[in-house]
Amino acid sequence: MTEDHTFDGMIDTRLAMSSAGDGRPVLVEEGGRAVSVADFDRMTGQAAAWLRAQGVGYGDRVAVWLPNHVIWLALLFGAARIGAIVAAVNTRYRTAELHHILSSSGARLLVFESGDRHADFHAMIGALDFATLPDLTALAAIDAADLPPIQGVTVTHCTLDGVEPLPMQRASPTDPVMLFTTSGTTSKPKLVMHTQGSLSLHAYNCASAYGFDQQGASDLAAMPFCGVFGLNSALGALAGGAPIHVMPVFKLGPAIEIAKSAGITHFFGSDEMFRLMWQSDRSAFDHARLCGFGAFTPGLGGVLRQMAEAGLPLCGLYGASEVNALFSIQPLDMAIDKRLQGGGLPAAGKTAALRVRHPETGALCPDGEPGVLEIRAPTNFSGYFRNPAATAKAVDDEGYFHSGDAGYLRGDGSFVYLARNGDFIRLSGFLTDPAEIEEVIEGADGVAKAQVVGVTHEGKTRPVAFVLAEGGMTPDPDRVMAHTQSRLAHYKVPLMIVTVDAFPSTESANGLKIQKAKLREMAEARLAGTGA
Incomplete structure (x- = not known):
């Protein structure tokens, strides 16, 4: 057909x-x-x-x-x-x-x-x-x-x-x-x-590449449809004929019940979701054929390896809003260490082209050398809505999307995703620009400027905000916190608000640069009780 x-x-x-x-x-x-x-x-x-x-x-x-x-x-x-x-x-x-x-x-x-x-x-x-x-x-x-x-x-x-x-x-x-x-x-x-073509073609690609079109396949829709991770997996299941078992929100008990009663074969979600389900009742995965995870939680690598060694078909993957989620998944027949890395083989097969560019020299990198991923595929986005300048900056004349993500090619058609470039923070599974939080904090009384960094606290990445006082005023941390709580999703609300006299900074070729790494060290010291 x-x-x-x-x-x-x-x-x-x-x-x-x-x-x-x-x-x-x-x-x-x-x-x-x-x-x-x-x-x-x-x-x-x-x-x-x-x-x-x-x-x-x-x-x-x-x-x-x-x-x-x-x-x-x-x-x-x-x-x-x-x-x-x-x-x-x-x-x-x-x-x-x-x-x-x-x-x-x-x-x-x-x-x-x-x-x-x-x-x-x-x-x-x-x-x-x-x-x-x-x-x-x-x-x-x-x-x-x-x-x-x-x-x-x-x-x-x-x-x-x-x-x-x-x-x-x-x-x-x-x-x-x-x-x-x-x-x-x-x-x-x-x-x-995205167009109807980019989303539906990707859905068909996912159906054939990831087995949604195989007899008995079924999908647990635990991730929100408002993001590519949740929607792309659901569309792949729909295109392949696999029933989509819809959860309004992820809850551990109902997820396990659905997985067991429906014999769910395809799971996509965060590493923490898989850890919770596995530790609660590993029989939820008795019928699992593919478990694609996003590595959102620090420190879970060892646990994931143990789960994979016990037989769970865990695979790292890669995706972004611009190229769709489930853009690629690591093959199940790879060694576990390689299989649990982000990246993989693109669902689009040979119609997708990937290359890696050195961030400083601009030269294309050979296989195995890390650089910045560039992606061209018929399933790529069509542009940033009402933002031609941002589109022109992200997509070159050859049609490659400059992801800003670090990775390298393996030479066998697959690739490894290493990390997001820049200062983005992964909060509660969502990639978050600190500037989103900073702008809201700067709207609070007494705050002139804000800088936000991510730190690991009780096994999760949490934001910490440093602020500069506005002309003779002293920001009240409780009031600033209340200001952010009423305006931002709960996972973006800072763990604490710290007032400083100045942000640590250094001169660079492009002007004054705030030292985020230094701020992160200051935040970690405060959490450890060793900072002023």
Whole structure:
């Protein structure tokens, strides 16, 4: 069958498989309800019709601020059907982060869940400055029909009940469909734009390269759909015919129960997720065929090796919003030490080209020599939304994406990912630019400037903030902390706020450079009780 690299094309392929006798569902919700291919096609058509009824048309952006849910995917596929674009919003985000995504994307509609036991999303939307969001004209909640207006904007109930489905349209692989948030300052976050073609082609590549298309395959969707890690694995499963077992959020007990009862074969998540599940009940992996992990937690290398030696099919992988998650995975037949490294063989096979460039000389590196990874593949992003300058800086004239990540080529078609370049911090599994936290802290009373570094505390990477006082004022650490807590996701809130007279710095060819390494040493000394 010829693959149609659109989202409707993926549904069409699954409908054909169903007509040929494949009765596997597309999704299985946490409560056990299975969503068949026909059901999902109908829901997609209903979501498309509902979006049109809200005034959403071709090229319009729809911000989706939801946990993993069947309606999340229905809205994405429904938007694709009418040529609209989804801007994904992490449910851990708070008002400041939400505002920047809405502003940068120019979203016309925001779909949200009114609240859960962790957050009041309705209240956070109410704290937005709507005067600076002229494109945002509609709001909708999936879980309530009687919410009061927010700053004069009616909150519609997002329900598909009784909606006449919109049939498949003539979508194009070049139609933009998704905006992911990547690292950048919160005033100008970069939104990574993918087309229907780049996401659906990558889904088919993943299906064949990672065994989603094999008999009996199934996927545990424990990572959030708002990021590439969660969405790409789900789309790969959908393209290959493997049922997606959806978890709204990862919880250890339910994850183990689903894995055992459904015989889950494919797991993707953080190293800590695998450690927790393995130590709690390793029989959860009795049917595991592939366990792709991101190395997000310091100090787990030895534990992961023990798990792999005991038979768990753990494999390191590589991905980024610009090139998709699951871009590559280390082969299972490699020696364990090599298999647990980041990187691997690209899902795109020979259609992907990788090279490594020396960061100082600019020369291309031979196999085995570390440098900065550059990647060209038909599944790469199409650019940073509304940011041609950033796109031109990241993608060269030959079409290679300059990842900024350190790694080296092995010479056998695979590569090894070593580390992110620069000062990015991996917090709670999310790659975070310290500037995002620093800008919010600098908005607190008494703070002139802020610098944030990551330190290891109780086995996890946590941010620590150093601040300079503003003209004659003395920042109150408790007030600064409260200021950040109300504006940032909890994992970005600093472990402590430290006021200093000056940041350690050194002169460089490009001007004064703040010594982040020195700040990190100062933070570690304070945590150890040896610093002033």
